[in-house]
Amino acid sequence: MTERTPPLSAEQGRSAVLVSAFLRGMLAGGLGLGSLAVLVMMVWISSPASDSGPGGALHAAAGIWMLAHGAELVRTDTLSGAPAPVGVVPLLLTAVLMWLVHRAARDVMEPDDERRTPPSAWSAFCLVTGGYLLVAAVVAFYAKSGSMAARPSSLLFPLVPAVAGAAGAGVWTAAGRPIAPPSWAPVRLHEAMARTRFAGRAEAVFRAAAAGTAVLLGGGALLVAASLVWHAEQVQASFLGLSDDWAGRFAVLLLATALVPNAAVWGAAYGLGPGFALGTASTVTPLAFTGRPALPAFPLLAAVPAHGPGTVLNWAAAAVPVAAGVVIARFTGRNGEACSPWETALTAALAAVGCGVGTAALTAAAGGPLGTGALAEFGPVWWLTGAAAPAWTALIGVPGALLLRAWRLRQVGSGEGETGSVLDFLADVEVSERQRSGRRWWRRRGGEDAAEASEPGPGTGTGTETGTGSPAGIGSVSVSPSSPPAASAPVPGAASWYEEDAGAEPYDFLPTDPWHERPAGDSPWTSGGFLWAALSRDPGTPPAQPPEAGPASSPESASS
Numbered sequence: 023m024t025e026r027t028p029p030l031s032a033e034q035g036r037s038a039v040l041v042s043a044f045l046r047g048m049l050a051g052g053l054g055l056g057s058l059a060v061l062v063m064m065v066w067i068s069s070p071a072s073d074s075g076p077g078g079a080l081h082a083a084a085g086i087w088m089l090a091h092g093a094e095l096v097r098t099d100t101l102s103g104a105p106a107p108v109g110v111v112p113l114l115l116t117a118v119l120m121w122l123v124h125r126a127a128r129d130v131m132e133p134d135d136e137r138r139t140p141p142s143a144w145s146a147f148c149l150v151t152g153g154y155l156l157v158a159a160v161v162a163f164y165a166k167s168g169s170m171a172a173r174p175s176s177l178l179f180p181l182v183p184a185v186a187g188a189a190g191a192g193v194w195t196a197a198g199r200p201i202a203p204p205s206w207a208p209v210r211l212h213e214a215m216a217r218t219r220f221a222g223r224a225e226a227v228f229r230a231a232a233a234g235t236a237v238l239l240g241g242g243a244l245l246v247a248a249s250l251v252w253h254a255e256q257v258q259a260s261f262l263g264l265s266d267d268w269a270g271r272f273a274v275l276l277l278a279t280a281l282v283p284n285a286a287v288w289g290a291a292y293g294l295g296p297g298f299a300l301g302t303a304s305t306v307t308p309l310a311f312t313g314r315p316a317l318p319a320f321p322l323l324a325a326v327p328a329h330g331p332g333t334v335l336n337w338a339a340a341a342v343p344v345a346a347g348v349v350i351a352r353f354t355g356r357n358g359e360a361c362s363p364w365e366t367a368l369t370a371a372l373a374a375v376g377c378g379v380g381t382a383a384l385t386a387a388a389g390g391p392l393g394t395g396a397l398a399e400f401g402p403v404w405w406l407t408g409a410a411a412p413a414w415t416a417l418i419g420v421p422g423a424l425l426l427r428a429w430r431l432r433q434v435g436s437g438e439g440e441t442g443s444v445l446d447f448l449a450d451v452e453v454s455e456r457q458r459s460g461r462r463w464w465r466r467r468g469g470e471d472a473a474e475a476s477e478p479g480p481g482t483g484t485g486t487e488t489g490t491g492s493p494a495g496i497g498s499v500s501v502s503p504s505s506p507p508a509a510s511a512p513v514p515g516a517a518s519w520y521e522e523d524a525g526a527e528p529y530d531f532l533p534t535d536p537w538h539e540r541p542a543g544d545s546p547w548t549s550g551g552f553l554w555a556a557l558s559r560d561p562g563t564p565p566a567q568p569p570e571a572g573p574a575s576s577p578e579s580a581s582s
Contacts, residue, residue, distance in 0.1 A: 036141075039139070039140065039141055040141055040145065040149060042130070043130040043141055043145070043146055043149035043150055043153075044149045044150075044152060044153040045153060046126040046127075046129065046130055046150060046153065047123075047126055047127075047149060047150035047151060047152060047153025047154040047155075047156075047157075047189070048153040048154065048156060048157055049126065049153075050122040050123050050125070050126040050150070050153075050154055051122075051123075051153070051154045051156075051157030051158060051161075052157060053122055054087065054090075054118065054119040054122050055083070055084070055087050055157065055161060058083050058086060058087050058090075058115070059080060059083040059084075061083075061276065062079050062080075062082055062083040062086070063076070063079055063080075063083070065079075065269060065272065065273045065276075066078075066079035068268075068269035068272070069267070069269045069270065069273075070267055070269070077168075078168070078169070080164075081164070081165055081167070081168025081169060081170065082168070082169075082170065084161045084164055084165040084168065084170075085165050085168065085169075085170030085171070085172070086112070086115070086170075087119075087161060088158070088161060088162060088165060088172045088177075088181070089108065089111060089112065089170075089172075090111060090112055090115035090116045090119055091116070091119065091158070091180075091181045091184055091185070092111055092116070092176065092180035092181055092184055092387060093162075093172040093173065093176040093177055093181050094107055094108070094109045094172065094173045094176040094390070094391075095107070095108040095109075095170045095171065095172055095173070096108075096170070096171055096172075096173055097169060097170050098169050098170075098171075099169045100393075104394065106392075106393040106394055106397075107173070107390075107391045107392075107393070107394070108170070108390075108391070108392060108393075109389075109390025109391045109392075110281075110284065110388070110389065110390045110391075110392060110400065110401065111284075111387045111388070111390065112277075112280035112281055112284070113280075113281075113283035113284050113287070113384070113387060113388060114279065114280045114281070114282060114283050115280050116184075116387070117283070120184065120185075120188040121188075123150070123151075123154055123185055123188035123189050123192065124188045124189070124191050124192040124195070125192065126150050126154075126189070126192065127146055127147065127150040127151075127188070127189040127190070127191075127192025127193050127196070128192035128193070128195050128196045129192075129196075130146040130149070130150055130192075130193075130196075131143070131146050131192075131193055131196030131197065132196060143193045143197060146193050146196075147186075147189050147190055147193050150189045150192070151185055151186050151189045154185050154189070155182065155185060158177070158181060158185070162177055180387075200221075201220070201221040201224045201225060202215065202221060203215060223365075223369060226353070226354065226369055226373075227369055227372045227373050227376060228376065229353055230349075230350045230353035230354050230369070230370070230373035230376075230419075231350070231372075231373045231374075231375075231376030231377045231379075231380065232376075232380075233349050233350065233353050234346040234347070234349055234350040234353075234373060234374070234376075234377040234415050234419070235346075235376075235377050235380040235381060235384075237342075237345050237346040237349045238290040238293075238294075238342060238343065238346045238377070238381060238411065239283075239286045239287065239290055239384070240286075241289070241290060241293055241341070241342030241343075241345055241346070242285075242286040242287060242288065242289025242290030242291070242292070242293060242342060243282075243285070243286035243289060244289070244342075245289035245292060245293060245339055245342065246285045246286060246288070246289045246322070246325060249325035249326075249327065250321075250322075250324075250325045252325075253324055253325050256324040256325075257321045257324045257325060259324075260319055260320060260321045260323075260324045261274060261275075261321045263319060264319060264320075274320075274321070278320070278321050278322055281322060282322075283388070284388040284389075284401075285322050285325075287381075287384050287385055287388035287402070288388060288389075288401065288402060289339075289342075290342060290381065290407075291385060291402035291407045292306065292307070292308065292339055293308070293339040293340060293341070293342030293343055294342070294343050294381075294407055294410040294411055294414060295307060295308065295340075295410050295414075296402060296403060296406035296407050296410050297402065298389065298401050298402040298403075299389075299399045299400060299401065299402070299403065300313075300315035300316060300317055300323075300326065300400065301313070301314075301315055301316030301396040301397060301399065301400065302316075302395075302396050302398055302399050303316075303396065304316065306326060306327060307332070308332050308336045308337050308339050308340065309331070309332050309336075309337075310330065310331045310332055311326075311327055311328065311329045311330060311331075311332070315329075316396035316397050316400075318392070318397075343410075343411070343414035343415065343418075344414070344418055346377065346411075346414065346415050346418075347374075347414060347415040347416075347417065347418025347419040347422065348418060348419075348422060350370055350373045350374060350377065350415050350418075350419035350422075350423070351370060351418065351419045351420075351421075351422025351423040351425075351426060352422075352426065353373070354366060354369050354370040354373060354419065354423040354426075355370075355422065355423035355424070355425070355426030355427045355430070356426065356430070361427075363424055363427065366423050366424060366427050367420050367423065367424060369423070370416070370419045370420045370422075370423040370424075371416050371419075371420055373415070373419065374411075374412040374415040374416035374419050374420070375412050375416075377411050377412060377415050378408050378409065378411040378412030378413075378415070379408065381407055381408055381411040382404050382405065382407060382408025382411070383404075385401075385402045385403075385404040385407040385408065386404035388401055388402065389401015389402050389403075389404070
């Protein structure tokens with residue numbers, strides 16, 4: 023589409039947008055398939071002794087593309103003649119293909135020019151997912167006649183949920199990653215989420231869980247890299263022994279690169295304790311390498327530890343889950359002083375559970391069967407690894423978050439660290455207020471904020487506005503750079519305010535109509551507004567009557 027395109031009607035423009043969304047989904051599937059087909063064709067062309075034609079190479083590309091989506095393949099050209107399953111997903115290819123779906127759904131939600139508006143979130147999700155799944159259906163039908171066909175049941179799960187999840191994540195990203203119920207949800211649900219600060223807590227849990235999972239994978243990759251260096255001679259012999267020509271070695275290198283994330287997940291499972299299986303009769307853990315392994319010749323598998331009981335070097339792999347627990351404690355406890363100990367511990371525990379869910383999902387994709395008989399089980403067991411991950415991270419993360427919270431509260435109370443930090447001051451005020459009042463945090467704040475807002479301190483001017491343009495005490499805090507405020511200072515009359523608000527109801531939503539369209543007495547900032555009365559009230563005196571607004575006022579009356 024160019025700028026010379028004639029303008030379309032509203033109905034034609036909407037139809038064009040919907041068709042474009044569907045085509046973007048098909049284009050995302052075609053880009054991934056085409057890129058993979060180019061690599062396979064390059065290897066086939068450069069191979070000096072290929073035993074198949076271009077059709078066999080294209081069928082192999084289609085099978086690998088479906089395998090990257092989680093579909094289980096059935097290989098028919100085996101030495102024994104019996105079909106053999108292949109279920110180990112190359113996670114690097116999976117990440118690339120899912121990113122294409124994510125990007126397509128995200129770009130659909132962005133307006134391409136000034137004349138068109140993007141479709142709704144539900145329409146974009148359905149159209150992008152439908153376009154991509156149409157390509158997947160065509161590829162599965164084409165690969166059915168080749169040597170690596172997909173098992174029909176695996177096309178429904180996990181291929182369809184994986185594509186739908188990536189498209190949904192793209193739509194969610196384009197919307198700004200909101201953590202809130204939809205607009206059609208009941209009002210009570212919105213109120214409950216606002217009172218419990220669900221969005222902020224969910225974001226904190228998600229960040230901590232993602233950080234813990236990333237540390238687990240990074241630690242697993244570090245273990246694999248150290249083992250590859252330790253067994254460098256075996257790795258080199260395995261790499262050179264698989265092929266004699268450079269084209270074959272290039273293919274082995276590409277396959278090993280695609281399986282590097284799988285090796286990182288295997289390393290994380292090894293550090294967590296359950297380890298991984300090298301066949302139906304062999305298990306590798308930090309404690310011991312038992313059984314007779316079924317090891318195919320492959321460079322990454324040459325890094326497996328030596329057979330027999332583990333040594334101190336093998337036991338040192340436990341540092342990986344310990345580091346993940348420390349990171350969860352760090353992400354949870356750095357802002358934990360604004361929460362109670364129970365809330366901090368709950369956040370860390372939920373982050374540990376999220377880390378376990380992510381690790382279990384990655385483990386389920388990183389392993390699988392490579393054949394029949396001894397190769398029917400290959401890789402880590404997802405439910406064992408998924409149970410060990412939250413156990414390790416919760417054991418380290420929950421006490422660590424509580425200790426970090428206590429240390430930061432002590433640092434704030436003693437005046438150490440960043441004395442001018444507004445966040446530390448707000449956290450200290452909230453904790454001390456909750457301890458004095460003993461009421462729920464979503465209840466109405468007491469007279470402490472109102473008294474500070476009505477009495478300007480030295481160096482803050484009139485105390486009616488801050489740097490953001492909002493009145494003092496409402497959504498902002500004015501802090502003097504030279505003398506930081508003391509949160510523990512008693513406020514005169516605060517006890518009476520807490521007694522008056524002891525039976526206060528939870529906050530309700532503020533009116534959504536513009537304030538400048540309300541009557542003169544309904545504006546919150548005019549002389550008859552409720553906020554003016556609250557801010558001008560002295561804690562020890564009855565409510566003052568607002569002054570009458572005249573047509574003109576002198577500077578002296580305005581300042582008073």
